[in-house]
Amino acid sequence: MTGKNEDPGSSSTPTDTTMSSKSSVQRLPPPEKPEAVWTRFKIIAAFWAVIVFLGFPIWWKTTSIYRARLPVQEMVEWADGKTCRPVFPLEIRFETPSLPDSEAQHLLRTTQHTLDDLNEFSAHHLRLKLSEDTLAANNRDERQLHITTDGKADTALIVRLLPQDDLTSPRSELHLDTTQLDVYYPPSQIPPPSSSNPPLSAYIAGELQQLFTEEKAIIAQILSDNNAMGSTNTPASSNNQQPSRMLNSISPQLAETISRRLRRSMKYADTYHLAFSLFAPGSSPSSWDIQPAVDEYIAPLLHAFAPISNFTVDTQVQLYATFSPTAPPPEYDESQATWTLKQEDLSAFINAAEWPLSPSIGNGPTINFILYVPAPSQSPMVVKESSATSWIIPQWGGVFILNPPLSTATGAPSNPTHLSQASLGPAFLTFSHQLLTLLGAPATPTSLPFRLQTLIRIRAADLLLSASSTMGSLARLTESLPSIPIPAAVATSVSTTLSHLASACVHLREGRFQAALASARVAETEAERSFFEKSMVGQVYFPDEHKVAVYLPLLGPVGVPLIVGLLREIKRIVASWKARRAGS
Template identity: 30%
Template structure:
């Protein structure tokens, strides 16, 4: 009797454990389920063709519509649109003159053409040919952005919401270094007018610093012919001493653009950069995606007297740095455009960044559903779906203004779109599961539940066998 009671109690204990496990499975399933918000449907995006608004004045026989139609047939990157003359339109103003001439008015989008009546008969072909020439460099750059198979200009920095321009004076001679007086004021005087023009594409900040003990990682070779130390093109990639030169940016969120002015120590002066055996006139070079390096060789008479760098030399350094800055941004060249940051060139740069940001936003938005589908247990918060919806709205606004030729407004919305798309893509609750596949889950559960389930399983099998044996014995009797 006691044996039967003990067997019954043991069996009840095993059943109680198994009941707890079986009842806990639904609770475990419900508590470990992840919420997955329904993502908005990503549409099929149309091809990107930034519009250029064109207007004609002073020509009755040649309509703007005819010009626009001809230009759109000749190239397929830009989309020329017919508009009435305005401050935003590229207005071609014809007037009668003795000789054929063209003039881009500084600070405007007006393009004046003068010709005789006889010459005006062939004016259609002349305007179309010259218009294509004006936008040719921009067309090639846009074509490279749109076609992934083409090799991009590696010097041009990728889009970033903010950039920090850092001017670093690196002194090789720490005993008698030359002095760059009021370097921050010179930097602002040269760069602020340019930054005002390119402000629509990103946020910019300026910083200057001086460092000493800036040793090179190699010894330049002396050239008897030029009586100078020579840097060959093969030496340039190793010029920056990253291990010892502190070029870190103070703003972690900003992309640094480094403009390094290196002053060699006297034993290596003058230090001259050579390209294919010839000295580089500016004695500087551009490092792709990094910035630029300029070597300044102090004049001996200044070294012996005041050690102060002349203002003319500082202004020349700032001029070279500003030109390299425009190269790093990808500023297109315009025949006849006046100034480093003329309105025509800035318009071209804005259209380039517009296309780049729209493409990047589209690719990011298309990637989110793919990743969510690949990882079924990924948590998709509701605010991620909201950000995607907002990004799609801004992307639609960007395309709307782009098709009207209002590139600055379009770029504003495309920057908002890419920012919201990246916030959705890199959401911390989603990114945490990108590196936590199912194999990791099994690695956590097995050591935890294995030692618990194995005794329960063995006890359950044992009780089942005893129950079947007892039942068989009773049926045999």
């Protein structure tokens, strides 16, 4: 009975259980042979050996960024003004042919003492010396004087003392074509040996102080701007505060003159391109004597500027040059019988859209000079507020309106077909003055050689500080962006820059300003070349995310099997090691 109630399907016999276990055992893979395990280990090891010892070094070598070593600390010290503090010892030669040796030396000492008392800016100081001619004339017995000349420093000014009997007080006259100041004095004002502050010494010191006032103010402005842009982590020393004190002591008129000059003048360049253009609204004038005019009025000026910059000259004639449609047209003034341009409309006078004025020719900036001959129906044409016929466009160029002469037959203006050299004289004389302003020459004094010597000292200081600042910027750039390359050419340019900066600083300290400017020009050129190196600029905006996006699609499919195989082999070795340790 019991057997009938049991489920036949649920019954199991020992024979069935034994057969099921045997079939499961037969389905398991056979154990690996030691030879197969060793072969798999060697394959994985070979792959990783190729990756580690061949692939990775090749990848590292081909993708590594070359960074030449730069003297970063020295570059930063130049930028912070710790290496060189520009000074300007100006050597002034005294010629005293009418004074004996003792009186000449006494006058020199008292004048130098008065100058030192008047000077509030120690970075710019005047050093008085007797000229070699005076020493030779006053020392027939070949005695060695205390004041001698070394023949190294540039002579900033020659002061020639000339007695004049009909004078009651001293007077001075600066030569327009040389750097010589003639001081005429009554013989009664020769200081006796016992006097400590004679009137003649005070007069000479005052005249010298006045001649160099604008130069001191400009240099103080340059040094003050450089101190303001320098590091704020170091406390300001008394030397750094002197430029500010000097600027505070100058008159508001002189400060405005300097500010206007800085706004108008162009940034320094090693080469400038001068473009003289003749524009006429009609078919005449169609020719002009440009070459003789340039040779007479511009070429001597360019020759005088040769130690400072290089120049190229281009000319062009453009006929049917009309005003811009958007520019306000000239207005007729019946009271003056002239066509006038408003002061606020002068900036729109140039028709930049249609007039062929190239903004730049070559590497250097272009200074444009526009000679515009208005149509007879709109002549004469002047500026309404000042009745002027010329003006300067700051940091661009100058414009001169050449109104045509009145016809002898009709009495009305008529444009000639050709402009002679004589008719171009006023325009090019104005262009020469505008060129001086655009190049940054000081407004005073009247002597052109004196102003050019001042400009040499100003440019030397400006370039020295500019190149130093560029070195600091380059050092900070390379430190903040470690992924950009630094070619060997950059290291060479930096080395050249620092060498010429040191040379310029030494020349300034010893009063050799032309040599200082030459070294500073090289330093500025090399500094700009190193900072704007193309291979460096191209890597500045290449973040690491771009590298991941490039490598991941290539290395992902290849790297995953290799890493998984390596992990399995490591797991097998660890398990085998544990089994051997447990069995022992």
